[in-house]
Amino acid sequence: DAGKDAGKDTPRNAADGRRLRSHQWYGSEGVRSFSHRARTRQLGYLPEEHLGKPVIAILNTWSDINPCHQHLRERAEAVKRGVWQAGGFPLEFPVATLSETFQKPTPMLYRNLLSMETEEVLRSYPVDGAVLMGGCDKTTPALLMGAASADLPAVFVPAGPMLRGHWRGETLGSGTDMWKYWDQKRAGRIGDRELAELECGLARSAGTCMTMGTASTMTSAAEALGVTMPGAAAIPAVDSAHSRMAAAAGRRVVELVHADARISRFLTREAYEDAIATVLALGGSTNAVIHLIAMAGRSRVPLGLDDFDRLARTVPVLADVRPGGRYLMEDFYYAGGLPGLLARLGEAGHLHLERPTVAHDTLREQLAGALVHDEEVIRPLDKPVAGQGGLAVLRGNLAPDGAVIKHISAEPRLLTHTGPAVVFDDYRTMQATINDPALGVTADSVLVLRGAGPLGGPGMPEYGMLPIPDYLLKEGVTDMVRLSDARMSGTSYGACVLHIAPESHVGGPLALVRTGDLITLDVEARTLRLEVDDAELARRRAEWQAPPPRYGRGFGALYQEHITQADTGCDFAFLSREGEVPEPYAG
Numbered sequence: 001d002a003g004k005d006a007g008k009d010t011p012r013n014a015a016d017g018r019r020l021r022s023h024q025w026y027g028s029e030g031v032r033s034f035s036h037r038a039r040t041r042q043l044g045y046l047p048e049e050h051l052g053k054p055v056i057a058i059l060n061t062w063s064d065i066n067p068c069h070q071h072l073r074e075r076a077e078a079v080k081r082g083v084w085q086a087g088g089f090p091l092e093f094p095v096a097t098l099s100e101t102f103q104k105p106t107p108m109l110y111r112n113l114l115s116m117e118t119e120e121v122l123r124s125y126p127v128d129g130a131v132l133m134g135g136c137d138k139t140t141p142a143l144l145m146g147a148a149s150a151d152l153p154a155v156f157v158p159a160g161p162m163l164r165g166h167w168r169g170e171t172l173g174s175g176t177d178m179w180k181y182w183d184q185k186r187a188g189r190i191g192d193r194e195l196a197e198l199e200c201g202l203a204r205s206a207g208t209c210m211t212m213g214t215a216s217t218m219t220s221a222a223e224a225l226g227v228t229m230p231g232a233a234a235i236p237a238v239d240s241a242h243s244r245m246a247a248a249a250g251r252r253v254v255e256l257v258h259a260d261a262r263i264s265r266f267l268t269r270e271a272y273e274d275a276i277a278t279v280l281a282l283g284g285s286t287n288a289v290i291h292l293i294a295m296a297g298r299s300r301v302p303l304g305l306d307d308f309d310r311l312a313r314t315v316p317v318l319a320d321v322r323p324g325g326r327y328l329m330e331d332f333y334y335a336g337g338l339p340g341l342l343a344r345l346g347e348a349g350h351l352h353l354e355r356p357t358v359a360h361d362t363l364r365e366q367l368a369g370a371l372v373h374d375e376e377v378i379r380p381l382d383k384p385v386a387g388q389g390g391l392a393v394l395r396g397n398l399a400p401d402g403a404v405i406k407h408i409s410a411e412p413r414l415l416t417h418t419g420p421a422v423v424f425d426d427y428r429t430m431q432a433t434i435n436d437p438a439l440g441v442t443a444d445s446v447l448v449l450r451g452a453g454p455l456g457g458p459g460m461p462e463y464g465m466l467p468i469p470d471y472l473l474k475e476g477v478t479d480m481v482r483l484s485d486a487r488m489s490g491t492s493y494g495a496c497v498l499h500i501a502p503e504s505h506v507g508g509p510l511a512l513v514r515t516g517d518l519i520t521l522d523v524e525a526r527t528l529r530l531e532v533d534d535a536e537l538a539r540r541r542a543e544w545q546a547p548p549p550r551y552g553r554g555f556g557a558l559y560q561e562h563i564t565q566a567d568t569g570c571d572f573a574f575l576s577r578e579g580e581v582p583e584p585y586a587g
């Protein structure tokens with residue numbers, strides 16, 4: 001029996017194993033270590049297979065309900081291959097799946113929960129380093145927030161985008177074309193048969209949304225932060241390069257453990273600024289604002305809305321990817337992917353090239369030789385999609401703590417606009433009444449949705465792209481000014497002012513707006529004003545009553561007691577604050 005005697009003469013831990021965190025579990029002379037070794041034999045491993053080797057936790061967000069991550073069960077095997085090759089000991093941990101398409105009310109409610117699970121799994125088990133696998137929207141920030149708090153060596157493996165969509169000779173983008181064709185159905189331009197065909201063509205393979213939605217925005221941000229293998233973010237989920245990248249990540253994390261290169265070494269202020277510049281150059285999702293601020297909070301890096309606005313004034317949009325542009329992630333990959341885009345940004349002085357990444361001593365070294373193969377998809381600096389980044393931070397009496405708009409996806413005529421408000425107190429009421437002509441909505445109206453913020457939503461659902469009434473769509477109206485304390489899907493578009501803070505639920509000025517009030521949006525001046533005088537607003541405030549708490553118990557209660565507002569990243573205050581957490585292995 002290979003198990004009975006083998007390993008008898010194996011030293012309990014190689015000398016260098018003693019430096020490993022997992023040595024606390026495996027290496028002591030006490031009964032606990034005896035038990036851990038016995039139980040690892042129970043798992044089917046000989047001591048010489050694992051003792052003294054870095055234990056690499058592979059945190060896998062695979063689930064049957066998550067189409068974006070359906071390949072990750074199999075892909076974890078490639079990561080393990082790499083870990084073994086480099087002399088590590090891989091152990092896969094299933095962690096929560098945040099499926100953007102299925103989870104209600106919104107996976108945003110659970111981002112912090114996955115971040116907690118990530119942090120506590122890494123802390124409470126004999127883990128020396130981690131590979132984080134995910135990509136569907138909130139998964140990326142959640143895993144990185146938890147890893148930043150646990151602060152072990154870690155590499156992020158992005159799930160990768162799905163292949164392009166197809167329908168009757170047209171290329172389809174996930175999200176974006178779903179909204180577009182649904183509107184066409186509502187306007188009577190396509191019927192049930194077309195809709196059924198579209199259902200088959202919109203999402204053809206495993207992988208995350210292949211537009212520049214929140215998923216590709218955040219995995220690209222992770223690559224820009226320097227915590228993925230070079231070029232990882234744009235590799236299509238089902239491309240064989242994805243397996244090779246996964247194995248390389250497994251090999252690399254073992255080396256990071258030996259070098260004691262914890263994730264905090266890479267997640268610096270400079271790295272976060274570069275992630276913002278990257279998101280802007282990609283014309284990425286507005287959700288990145290909330291997520292990057294929350295991630296930076298876990299890294300103890302001060303980062304705020306003003307950093308986004310400042311960088312947005314100088315960083316050009318270079319990626320011609322939907323919803324802001326024409327192409328999809330698959331095209332972006334063939335065009336050179338993130339390395340191509342980052343090289344361009346670096347040339348223009350928009351990046352900090354001397355900072356380290358998990359794969360190279362400097363970002364400069366990582367980007368050396370990176371090429372752009374298609375100048376239509378990744379534009380040259382002198383022919384950008386837009387000269388300024390796709391984001392503006394607005395302030396004013398309606399948003400004292402800020403609001404954001406992705407103005408490249410809005411019709412330019414609306415960027416300076418004054419119109420009468422049509423107010424909806426919640427999403428259900430809005431859905432039930434928006435198409436009623438009696439509301440008197442015109443193309444100049446400003447649609448206002450409240451009760452959709454971090455607490456009011458709850459979880460800031462992606463309601464921010466309020467639907468244009470059917471009868472206006474039929475007249476050919478395709479964009480209107482819309483305001484909310486909600487978020488918007490990265491695949492959405494339009495003149496939508498989002499993340500208004502403080503939200504209405506906690507008594508932000510949005511709670512005081514009444515139908516008929518004039519509202520002025522001026523993106524150039526970065527202002528959002530409610531044209532109602534202060535005395536009247538004070539009167540309305542005196543009448544305002546806080547809504548009762550929604551949750552009496554459970555995770556929802558924890559959430560409502562600790563969630564912060566959009567401008568500070570919607571983390572739980574007890575997770576983002578300073579404070580020591582002891583290591584658990586004593587005894």
Ligand code: FES
Pocket residue numbers: 068099100101135136137207208209213215
């Ligand atoms: Fe998962 Fe879009 S639904 S990335």
Ligand code: MG
Pocket residue numbers: 100137213214215489490491
């Ligand atoms: Mg999304």
